[in-house]
Amino acid sequence: MxxxxxxVFRMCLYxxxxxxxxxxxxxxxxxxxxxxxxxxEIYPPENRMHRKELEDFKELMRTKREEKLLRELQLQTxxxx
Numbered sequence: 203m204x205x206x207x208x209x210v211f212r213m214c215l216y217x218x219x220x221x222x223x224x225x226x227x228x229x230x231x232x233x234x235x236x237x238x239x240x241x242x243e244i245y246p247p248e249n250r251m252h253r254k255e256l257e258d259f260k261e262l263m264r265t266k267r268e269e270k271l272l273r274e275l276q277l278q279t280x281x282x283x
Contacts (some may be wrong), residue, residue, distance in 0.1 A: 226232070
């Protein structure tokens, strides 16, 4: 029906489309624009105040845990006597 010219055109189209999409999607500008900006939206850089709050919270939890362990140890030693 279409002949060999149509078949060659279709073959070129079938091969060039995936290659073109792969080439466009792997451009550095596209990567920078889409992936890196999206990552910064999901995981924003930490500020100092936020970091200080986290450190204070960790210290509070550590002291609570130590107090609990000390109470358990005291109860255990008093029960043994």
